[in-house]
Amino acid sequence: MIxxxxxxxALGSAYAxxxxxxxxxxxxxxxxxxxxxATILAGLYAALWxxxxxxxxxxxxxxxxxxxxAVAGVLVDRLCFAHxxxxxxxTAMATGFALWMVLQEGATLLLPGHSQPVPPLFGxxxxxxxxxxxxxxxxxxxxxxxxxxxxxxxxxxxLLHRTRPGLAMRALIDNPAAAVCAGLPVTRLSLxxxxxxxxxxxxxxxxxxxxxxQVGPMFAMTATLKGLAAAILGGLGSLPGAxxxxxxxxxxxxVFHSQLGPQGRAxxxxxxxxxxxxxxPAGLASLWGGxxxxxx
Amino acid sequence: xxQLLLSLLTNGGLLSFLALSxxxxxxxxxxxxxQQGFFAVGAYAGGMGTVMAGLALAPALALAxxxxxxxxxxxxxxxxxxxxxxxxxxxxxxxxxxxxxxxLFRWRVPGPDGRPVGPDxxxxxxxxxxxxxxGYTAADMALLVVxxxxxxxxxxxxxxxxxxGLxxxxxxxxxxxxxxxxxxPRRARFAATVASGAxxxxxxxxFAHYATYVEPDNFAIMQGLHGLFYALIGxxxxxxxxxxxxxxxxxxxxxxxxxxxxxxxxxGVAVSVLLTVRPCGLLDERMVRRLRAAGRRxxxxxxxxxxxxxxxxxxxxxxx
Numbered sequence: 001m002i003x004x005x006x007x008x009x010a011l012g013s014a015y016a017x018x019x020x021x022x023x024x025x026x027x028x029x030x031x032x033x034x035x036x037x038a039t040i041l042a043g044l045y046a047a048l049w050x051x052x053x054x055x056x057x058x059x060x061x062x063x064x065x066x067x068x069x070a071v072a073g074v075l076v077d078r079l080c081f082a083h084x085x086x087x088x089x090x091t092a093m094a095t096g097f098a099l100w101m102v103l104q105e106g107a108t109l110l111l112p113g114h115s116q117p118v119p120p121l122f123g124x125x126x127x128x129x130x131x132x133x134x135x136x137x138x139x140x141x142x143x144x145x146x147x148x149x150x151x152x153x154x155x156x157x158x159l160l161h162r163t164r165p166g167l168a169m170r171a172l173i174d175n176p177a178a179a180v181c182a183g184l185p186v187t188r189l190s191l192x193x194x195x196x197x198x199x200x201x202x203x204x205x206x207x208x209x210x211x212x213x214q215v216g217p218m219f220a221m222t223a224t225l226k227g228l229a230a231a232i233l234g235g236l237g238s239l240p241g242a243x244x245x246x247x248x249x250x251x252x253x254x255v256f257h258s259q260l261g262p263q264g265r266a267x268x269x270x271x272x273x274x275x276x277x278x279x280x281p282a283g284l285a286s287l288w289g290g291x292x293x294x295x296x
Numbered sequence: 297x298x299q300l301l302l303s304l305l306t307n308g309g310l311l312s313f314l315a316l317s318x319x320x321x322x323x324x325x326x327x328x329x330x331q332q333g334f335f336a337v338g339a340y341a342g343g344m345g346t347v348m349a350g351l352a353l354a355p356a357l358a359l360a361x362x363x364x365x366x367x368x369x370x371x372x373x374x375x376x377x378x379x380x381x382x383x384x385x386x387x388x389x390x391x392x393x394x395x396x397x398x399x400l401f402r403w404r405v406p407g408p409d410g411r412p413v414g415p416d417x418x419x420x421x422x423x424x425x426x427x428x429x430x431g432y433t434a435a436d437m438a439l440l441v442v443x444x445x446x447x448x449x450x451x452x453x454x455x456x457x458x459x460x461g462l463x464x465x466x467x468x469x470x471x472x473x474x475x476x477x478x479x480x481p482r483r484a485r486f487a488a489t490v491a492s493g494a495x496x497x498x499x500x501x502x503f504a505h506y507a508t509y510v511e512p513d514n515f516a517i518m519q520g521l522h523g524l525f526y527a528l529i530g531x532x533x534x535x536x537x538x539x540x541x542x543x544x545x546x547x548x549x550x551x552x553x554x555x556x557x558x559x560x561x562x563x564g565v566a567v568s569v570l571l572t573v574r575p576c577g578l579l580d581e582r583m584v585r586r587l588r589a590a591g592r593r594x595x596x597x598x599x600x601x602x603x604x605x606x607x608x609x610x611x612x613x614x615x616x
Binding site: 032079080089090091093094095097098099100101102104105106109221225228229232260263266267269270271273274277278281 | 326327329374375377378380381382384385386388389390392393396397399400418517518521524525528557558559560561563564565567568571572575
């Protein structure tokens with residue numbers, strides 16, 4: 001079981017990024033975006049298409065993936081959630097799902113087929129032959145995930161705790177009413193949050209797809225579900241909670257996979273999510289009195 | 297009768313069960329992304345009833361509905377403390393967990409001819425041939441589905457007029473006001489979840505006997521979403537709302553051969569636009585009132601009312 005730790009943590013760190021993007025969007029915008037996984041799928045497929053059809057090099061494709069995910073996220077936000085007056089949150093969620101359908105079919109039209117092979121970091125690390133000296137079960141994709149997630153999380157922390165926009169965002173997450181009264185530019189901050197959340201999601205998607213080695217249209221739903229599971233486990237709106245939730249999900253998945261096979265992996269996210277909602281909907285953050293902003 | 301029409305009727309009817317189950321919860325003010333889970337429970341329970349327990353159709357359908365109700369009860373218990381968003385997410389998680397669980401569920405018994413029958417995990421559950429073995433044709437199938445659907449519709453319409461039905465609607469429309477008036481929204485949602493489970497499961501059992509083979513992939517999120525969208529599009533005011541939604545989608549599918557590879561996109565865009573423009577659906581309360589009033593005006597009466605306006609003059613059109 002201990003041998004599973006490194007791979008579980010690697011997967012978990014990718015999920016942590018996913019959850020961070022989710023929880024940031026929720027904390028600032030106060031809504032659950034069910035099209036999140038679909039925007040990530042759009043970014044991934046766009047990147048794969050660019051690499052395969054347009055022959056663009058691996059190194060340039062990753063920024064394209066991040067950009068497409070961010071743009072798709074902004075579009076979804078404008079379409080679903082911007083005109084929220086008078087509409088219940090759950091209808092907005094349903095509209096998010098409708099957009100998920102659109103994005104998923106769009107992706108399938110771009111690259112038809114059940115699944116597409118994905119090299120880790122789109123082939124940038126191909127020549128390095130890292131697999132030989134990694135512990136058993138670990139591949140270069142896992143190492144890439146750990147490193148990239150650590151860097152991204154650190155960058156996010158730096159943004160939030162060392163810059164003025166970051167301070168403003170934290171204030172907005174903490175107390176939206178007070179933030180408005182203090183004259184914070186809520187619309188601009190919301191846009192920033194959507195963009196950052198999209199970038200994190202795109203990166204997370206690339207890392208997860210790299211670990212899996214392939215991606216299919218169903219990735220949209222599984223990414224959404226796992227992001228939700230990790231974010232809610234940690235406490236929606238809590239950034240440290242999202243980190244913890246993601247790592248726990250990654251470990252749980254790896255353990256379930258070793259016991260029950262691939263179905264076990266798929267089962268772990270849903271069961272974890274259901275369990276958290278049934279037993280402690282406010283998530284882990286409520287245990288340490290953290291910045292959870294959940295109203296689940 | 298035209299084969300295409302029969303298959304449209306049957307498929308539309310089956311989808312209507314799913315849509316009606318989502319509708320029940322919408323009336324109680326809850327959105328569920330997990331109705332496909334109850335559909336699956338009914339399909340497997342009903343199938344196991346006829347194939348493995350040798351039940352006739354009616355007992356098998358009853359068993360399926362009961363199983364669906366129990367599943368609804370379980371979900372309701374697990375989610376009793378959750379509000380709208382949490383409930384929606386929990387229903388999604390539960391349905392997905394169930395679906396993956398079915399991929400691991402194997403219960404094989406020797407069949408009548410010695411070969412094993414029963415659910416076989418990822419391999420699905422085949423051989424649900426009870427109806428066709430007793431001589432059902434496509435027309436009989438359509439009639440069965442439409443018949444059971446009609447019964448469910450009548451039951452739901454009747455229930456909507458009882459105190460319980462009104463309480464449900466109140467709880468869904470304005471939980472705070474409902475609580476102030478003595479209606480418990482949580483209990484209303486609980487009851488609606490159990491009932492919606494039964495309705496969806498009934499449809500699932502019929503689906504299993506129509507298709508003769510079901511597998512976990514049949515009960516993916518897309519199925520439940522479609523049901524929810526039909527109910528959202530059609531409107532919450534009347535049980536006919538979800539049927540309008542089904543007709544809308546089938547019209548899009550059949551009438552829109554031009555949407556060949558873009559059906560999801562077309563449907564998704566249509567739903568987004570409709571939900572933005574008419575968030576309460578096509579047949580919301582105001583529309584239903586207007587239609588009823590138009591119906592009353594169109595019907596010839598033996599003793600026509602005097603032509604004046606206002607409630608004092610006997611004009612009842614302002615009464616909801």
